[in-house]
Amino acid sequence: MSxxxxxxxxxxxxxxxxxxxxxxxxxxxxxKLMGFREDRIEDLKTAVAEACINAIxxxxxxxxxxxxxxxxxxxxxSLEVKVIDDGTGMKKQPAKPDIxxxxxxxxxxxxxxxxxxxxxxxEAEWVSGVDGKSxxxxxxxxxxxxxx
Amino acid sequence: MQSETKSHVDQLTSPAGHSVTxxxxxxxxxxxxxxxxxxxxxxxxxxTNKIILLDFTKVDYINSSGIALxxxxxxxxxxxxxxxxxxxxxxxxxxxFTMVGITKxxxxxxxxAAALAAL
Numbered sequence: 001m002s003x004x005x006x007x008x009x010x011x012x013x014x015x016x017x018x019x020x021x022x023x024x025x026x027x028x029x030x031x032k033l034m035g036f037r038e039d040r041i042e043d044l045k046t047a048v049a050e051a052c053i054n055a056i057x058x059x060x061x062x063x064x065x066x067x068x069x070x071x072x073x074x075x076x077x078s079l080e081v082k083v084i085d086d087g088t089g090m091k092k093q094p095a096k097p098d099i100x101x102x103x104x105x106x107x108x109x110x111x112x113x114x115x116x117x118x119x120x121x122x123e124a125e126w127v128s129g130v131d132g133k134s135x136x137x138x139x140x141x142x143x144x145x146x147x148x
Numbered sequence: 149m150q151s152e153t154k155s156h157v158d159q160l161t162s163p164a165g166h167s168v169t170x171x172x173x174x175x176x177x178x179x180x181x182x183x184x185x186x187x188x189x190x191x192x193x194x195x196t197n198k199i200i201l202l203d204f205t206k207v208d209y210i211n212s213s214g215i216a217l218x219x220x221x222x223x224x225x226x227x228x229x230x231x232x233x234x235x236x237x238x239x240x241x242x243x244x245f246t247m248v249g250i251t252k253x254x255x256x257x258x259x260x261a262a263a264l265a266a267l
């Protein structure tokens with residue numbers, strides 16, 4: 001049985017808006033090294049940015065004493081990204097935004113981050129940490145067999 | 149950390165003779181962009197600026213908070229009888245805008261010439 005090699009890269013972000021771009025750039029660099037197509041890298045950048053924004057804003061509630069952990073695990077044919085915060089985690093799965101309801105004021109104009117994450121990567125799961133801490137979102141994006 | 153959003157307004161006339169108000173954005177479109185996006189739009193007269201064109205050519209990063217600002221602009225425009233169009237988005241953000249349904253309320257064009265030709 002052949003051993004699957006995984007390479008890990010870790011970044012810690014302050015809980016301050018804007019620093020999601022550091023994780024976004026790091027994820028893009030790792031994905032580029034792995035050979036992902038440019039359009040998939042763009043998908044990953046948006047998904048990672050939105051996951052970090054949720055962690056900063058909702059998980060750590062903009063408390064700059066807390067940091068957001070981003071762990072990228074590059075396997076042979078996929079990249080897994082875990083974004084970890086000190087919140088209690090998401091209680092429900094993301095709903096698809098309804099633009100008509102938003103336009104008519106029946107739904108908040110915001111609240112699209114989780115939907116975008118789920119729509120742009122191959123796997124997305126939200127995991128609540130034990131004791132209501134160290135919750136994380138886990139994203140996976142896979143290399144297409146036909147991309148070189 | 150987030151780059152400041154700059155915006156300015158140009159008045160153009162389409163080949164068909166319509167007056168078009170172009171809001172040009174530069175930098176990130178994020179939660180800190182409220183003044184640049186909504187503030188710039190709200191400073192325009194709703195009575196005289198009936199066709200609004202959003203120029204994203206110099207925008208590199210748009211997050212969900214930035215998309216929400218664009219939706220708020222679309223809501224105000226719809227309530228004021230204005231038409232909104234946009235151009236200059238990368239292929240990725242055309243996809244994202246389509247996914248969240250913005251294209252139902254704002255026509256997207258690849259560039260300014262294509263937008264003006266259609267207005």
